[in-house]
Amino acid sequence: MKEYFVLQFKMLNRQLTEWGIEPIIGYLIGIFAFVGISIKLFEKTQFAEYIHITLALSLVLKLNEINRNEFLKLCYSKTEYIKIRIVENLIVSIVFILFLLFEEKYLSSILLFILATLFSLIDLKTKSSFTLPTPFYKHPFEFTVGFRSNYFIYFFAYFLTFVSISVDNFNLGIFSLILTLLCCLNYYTNSENEFYVWVFSLTPKEFLKYKLRYIIQYSTILSLPILISLSLFFYTKIDLIIGFQFLGYLFIFTTMLAKYSVFPEKLNIKFGIILALTFWFPPLLVLIIPYLYIQSTKKLKEIL
Known part of the structure; x- marks a missing residue:
């Protein structure tokens, strides 16, 4: 197990070096940036602790990718696999837990610790022949595949709403x-x-418009139970509810643009830093979205 984490650490250092960043400097900048953004976040909004939990869990979910975990199961025994998954989840969430403790948000830090541990024990892959029905059509594939991978999170979110x-x-x-x-x-x-982009008989602008339409439609379907419930019982704050939903559309659209701006390569840590900055200061989206849109159309033009 030790060798696995040593290898991951070396791979991360190598990636930072390829980007022209000295690893030790990158780590220091990352820590100071995280602390600075977090402090400002707690100063500016009362939802900071919930945003922290959400960001931490999003990183934890990234580690629950099916193919990756299946590979780990082939390489390690069941006991070692569980240990690796628990340690991984705690490593990516520890800075969020520590900062919540620093802000004296003890219940939130305990909740995050428990959820990070539990998510390491959950296998998102179903081994039965049953195909989970979804409220989506087969196009685009992101929501259909994604919903079947982590549908339990939506039930958890609906329970929290209740x-x-x-x-x-x-x-x-x-x-x-x-x-x-x-x-x-x-x-x-x-x-x-x-291939799944090339098959579309669309221009880059039409393709992005197509994706945006389904982002709004399908994310609305998934959040509708929460939107209706909160609007009925907290109707005096409906402006905040609509505002968060609209920001959600923008952030999802931004991520989609970021994906196609480097397509077919994968998103890297640079986008993670940019996304964190936009969470802290959403008006940055006004500058980032047009830039990513232009880059996306250039990349897609080579494929479509």
């Missing part, structure tokens, strides 16, 4: 909405095979 209404906690309800939208965003962080 709890928020029961205890009259609007912040918890907004957290459930953010969690749902973040799951949708996660569907666009993985690149598909070039």
Whole structure:
């Protein structure tokens, strides 16, 4: 197990070096950036602790990719596999847990610790021949595949919405909405095979418009139970509810553009840093979206 983490550490150092960043400097910049952004986040919004939990869980979910975990199962025994998954999840979430403790958000830090551990024990791959029905058509594939991979998160989000209404906690309800939208965003962080883009008889602009239409349609379907519930029981804050939903559309659209701006390559840590900055200061999307749109059309023009 030790060799696995040593290898991962060396691979991360090599990737930073390829980007022209000295690893030790990259780590220091990352730590200071995380602390600075987190402090500002807690100063500016009352939803900061929920945003922290959501971001941490999104990273944890990235480690639950089916093919990757199947490979680990082939290389390690069941006991070692579970240990690796638990340690991995805790490594990516530890900075969020520590900062929540620093802000004296003890319940949130304990909740994040428990969820990160539990997610390491959940195998998202179904071994039965049963095909889980979805509220989506087969096109585009992101939502159909993504929903079948982590459908349980939506039920968890709906449960949190019910709890928020029961205890009259609007912040918890907004957290459930953010969690749902973040799951949708996660569907666009993985690149598909070039063939699944080439088959479209569309121009790059038409292709991106097609993707945007389904982002709005399908993410609305998944968040609709939460939107309706919160709007009925917290109707005085409906402007905030609509605002978070609209921001969700923008962030998902931005991630989709980022994916195709480097397509067929995969998204890297640079996008993660940019996304974190936009979470902290959403007006940056006004500059980032046009840039990514132009880059996406250039990349797609080579394939479509």
